[in-house]
Amino acid sequence: MSNVLSILIAAGLGLPALSLAAEALRRSPSPPAQLRWAPDIPIQYVEVNGIRLRYIKTGQGPVLVLLHTLRTQLDLFEKIVPELAGDFTVYAPDLPGHGYSDIPDAKYDAAFFADAVEGFLEALHLNGVTLAGVSIGGAIPLIVAARHNPRVARVVAINPYDYVQGRGMARSSLLARLVVMAAGMPVLGETVMRLRNFFIMKNILEGGVSDPHSIPPQLLKEMYLTGNRKGHYRAFINLLRNAGSWQTATNDYARIRVPALLLWGSQDWARPDEREQDRRLVPETEMATIERGGHFLPLDRPDEVVRHLREFYRRHSPRLAS
Template identity: 30%
Template sequence: MTSRTLPLSTKRVAHYLEQGSGEPLVLIHGVGMQAHAWYPQIDELSRDFRVIAVDMPGHGQSDALDSGAGLQQFVAWAIAFIEALNAGPVNLAGHSMGSLIAAGVAVTRPDLVKRVAVLNGVYRRSTEAREAVLQRAAELRGGTIDVETPLKRWFNAEEAQQIAAHKVESWLKSVDLAGYATAYTAFAKGDEVYADGWHSIACPALVLTGSDDPNSTPEMAQQMAAAAQNGRAVVIEDERHMVNLTAPEAVNRALRDWLQTETGVECVEPQPETMKSEV
């Protein structure tokens, strides 16, 4: 795995991890994480693809955006990154906040996206859910970071899940608080920014979540897949928000199926597919 940096402007540099060769697959993580959060996908998919996992602004080694940046600015950043790669249209996958960015790029710059995958994404939150994430964003902006609560929400007590939880805990504790707060605020306010644009997404769109994710629900996944022109919803049973870490075999299998989907092909009305994670 190679660590690289890419200048996006005179002010900002993006850091990313690269492994493998072939068709480019760009991965964007969620808030509080870093490019290494895709390690099960990097290891598996780099056998056949050029996998590029990028640190989101203000995370890992990527420079932060301005403190008032909203989702549109994160999408503009991702567009600049993909253009700077100079690799042509890419397969683009995002997790959580990264999925909002990936969908925003697919809506606004479809020429840059060959296929799009949304993992544990949010879509038109309820009023109650929106208020909860806005409250967490306000706490972060006030300088308070709560690591234990999301860990309890994202992982159960099984040994394999706790191994992943320890990695996530280390990333949350090392993230720059200001960068985290900016991204989380954009995430909290971003669930409807590109929601009306899903109908314009014509490339193959995978929308995946865990059956037990209370914030990125199976219902949201089905709604996004149904809105896209060539969408497919996958729900992995008995999994939560960090499904790419806790059920990597099932997620990698779904991603491989998506990466083999022909582009430019009309699809029938999508039906949600349920998958079991391997133990």
């Protein structure tokens, strides 16, 4: 019995050490000089609240700012940015701790991300903004609108991540459920994150689309490599441990006074009653569902996302030509 206990203790101590070694051996990728999917769109950087954010700007017309999901980056919108650029001046940043933006030592809760987005709008002097995004990027526009930010004229929340205390990702797959569970445990959470691999990431992301083929293989590879940046896994686990803050933020949704659209994929992780809860909380909101769409809707049904964004803008501003 004592031998078995000794083996278990040794294994328990050895795994964290092994994970630290694995993390130390990871090669941090260099920021790309251009976008794989749109080499003509320049990559730019701006400092916001002491944090350097990567972003892109393209197109012409009214301002549309796109915010990506947790654990992804601005390239999530590669299928819709070229289409939207014909009607809008499109901005898409990497959120702090994501993509190639800085990874600060911070509390990665809802308020932190909302502050960063408000700082982004201010730093670039953007006004009359349509603020749209997916997942946490969908909840941020609602939070910013509830703050009555004068730069924001309308918001679109695509599959907002503001239910079940921020554990919606656990509904992606069995592996996702295990990762979310482990994230809440000291030492074990860090160990699991340091032992991450491409298969685990791919499995979780594919659980967020109705058709796994809708995620370009090159995008999967890019996002996996981005996750090897120094400190990236710490930011992600911090986000997961503060995920309940997204649901807490819904307490302020009743203060929203600008036009709002809730756009859901029929196969999103949120359940019907959780979607209806947002509809009840946001005053006079519009709500629509895109069939055969999962959580990462801009990858699953890009044409439908573009259509809804255009039509929503037209309904609330006649200046966009038909």
